[in-house]
Amino acid sequence: MSKHFQLNGNYVRYEFSEFGGKFTPVNYDMPIPTGSEVLLKVDFCGVCHSDVHVHEGYYGLGQGRKLDLGERGIKLPVTLGHEVVGTVVSMGEEVKEVSVGQQKLIYPWIGCGECSVCQRGEENLCTKPGSLGVFKPGGYSEYILVPHQRYLESLGSLNPANASLLACSGLTTFSAIKKIQPVHNEEFVVVIGCGGLGQLAIKTLVLSGIENVIAVDVSEEKREIAKSSGAKSAFDPRDEKIVEVVTEAGKGNCIAVLDFVGNDQTMEFGLGVLRKGGKFVAVGLHGGEIRYPIPFLVTKAISIIGSYTGTLGEMKELVEFANKHDLVNIPVEIRPLEQAESAVEDLSAGRVPGRIILKNG
Ligand SMILES: [Zn+2]
Ligand SMILES: [Zn+2]
Numbered sequence: 365m366s367k368h369f370q371l372n373g374n375y376v377r378y379e380f381s382e383f384g385g386k387f388t389p390v391n392y393d394m395p396i397p398t399g400s401e402v403l404l405k406v407d408f409c410g411v412c413h414s415d416v417h418v419h420e421g422y423y424g425l426g427q428g429r430k431l432d433l434g435e436r437g438i439k440l441p442v443t444l445g446h447e448v449v450g451t452v453v454s455m456g457e458e459v460k461e462v463s464v465g466q467q468k469l470i471y472p473w474i475g476c477g478e479c480s481v482c483q484r485g486e487e488n489l490c491t492k493p494g495s496l497g498v499f500k501p502g503g504y505s506e507y508i509l510v511p512h513q514r515y516l517e518s519l520g521s522l523n524p525a526n527a528s529l530l531a532c533s534g535l536t537t538f539s540a541i542k543k544i545q546p547v548h549n550e551e552f553v554v555v556i557g558c559g560g561l562g563q564l565a566i567k568t569l570v571l572s573g574i575e576n577v578i579a580v581d582v583s584e585e586k587r588e589i590a591k592s593s594g595a596k597s598a599f600d601p602r603d604e605k606i607v608e609v610v611t612e613a614g615k616g617n618c619i620a621v622l623d624f625v626g627n628d629q630t631m632e633f634g635l636g637v638l639r640k641g642g643k644f645v646a647v648g649l650h651g652g653e654i655r656y657p658i659p660f661l662v663t664k665a666i667s668i669i670g671s672y673t674g675t676l677g678e679m680k681e682l683v684e685f686a687n688k689h690d691l692v693n694i695p696v697e698i699r700p701l702e703q704a705e706s707a708v709e710d711l712s713a714g715r716v717p718g719r720i721i722l723k724n725g
Contacts, residue, residue, distance in 0.1 A: 375505070377443040377506070379504070382440060383440070390441070397459075403453050403455065405451045405507055409448050409504060409701070410719060412529075424650070426653040447503070447529050451466065469679075472498075474511065479492070485676060506701070506725075526721070532673065534682055534692065535674040536561060536672070538674060552618045553576065553621070556621065556624060556648075559586065561648075562624045563590065563694070564691070570593070579598040587599070601630070616639060619638075621635075622645050623647060635660075638666055639664075697716070699722055700722070700723060701725075
């Protein structure tokens with residue numbers, strides 16, 4: 365038996381039943397949560413660039429090759445949406461720590477919950493992922509079922525619409541930054557790609573006390589925003605001497621590169637500016653390959669680190685950090701949930717200057 369009131373009737377998910385295909389509103393019976401499950405009404409759901417990739421059904425691997433997401437276990441139909449803030453409406457009998465009416469941020473990077481990786485709290489690295497909005501129905505929906513209360517985080521004083529982006533964009537940048545720490549006062553960090561994630565990274569770095577930040581982006585507008593977010597300097601990567609220019613700006617002391625683009629050129633550039641002992645953190649999924657001389661990797665003691673989302677513990681830490689520093693006070697565009705398809709299309713076509721957040725009801 366579930367606690368509290370049962371919702372009857374149907375609810376709508378905006379799903380697609382073939383990769384690249386149309387989004388269709390589909391009616392489902394309202395789920396009745398059992399055991400540890402919690403049912404939430406979706407309030408807000410961020411539209412993320414990885415939604416574009418999942419909808420397309422692949423990631424580019426360079427030289428025209430593709431990583432097929434269907435073969436990676438994503439089952440159709442798919443209801444996207446992994447940046448969700450919702451309100452608890454009902455729950456299974458084992459749920460003790462949340463109550464009806466509470467508004468929560470949902471941690472979506474759920475694993476099997478049983479393997480040693482999950483037990484250590486690194487569910488985002490589980491080999492049997494059950495991520496919401498990827499492998500399980502996500503927030504492009506009126507309601508969402510979450511398997512356990514531990515995935516629900518209180519918002520504190522955060523604006524609920526903006527807080528949704530902490531579940532992916534925020535968490536991804538936060539976790540990437542944790543991987544480069546400690547950064548000492550005299551050292552520099554280079555941020556490649558100053559779109560949504562890059563801007564959030566610059567803000568997070570500066571608020572964490574890492575002030576020597578160099579931004580790199582092809583867009584002059586984004587370089588200006590990067591500087592107003594706290595970057596010491598900003599450069600256009602199309603400059604032929606960009607490696608020398610950035611190395612000089614970083615006084616030969618670039619200890620870390622955060623790459624939010626992730627293609628052959630950004631890899632080559634980023635690895636080129638690192639000093640000995642430097643760390644290259646790849647976050648962007650544009651697609652391509654790493655080509656880097658192994659003798660440099662060894663003799664310069666370079667680390668190349670991939671970073672994908674983050675842990676539940678990191679999300680809790682991030683929510684606290686965001687509350688303390690007003691991190692998500694950034695411009696967003698709110699659209700009705702029914703416009704999920706055009707939101708993904710606009711993001712895919714690069715027609716979106718900031719973040720789109722879908723609002724249900
Ligand atoms: Zn697991
Ligand atoms: Zn995302």
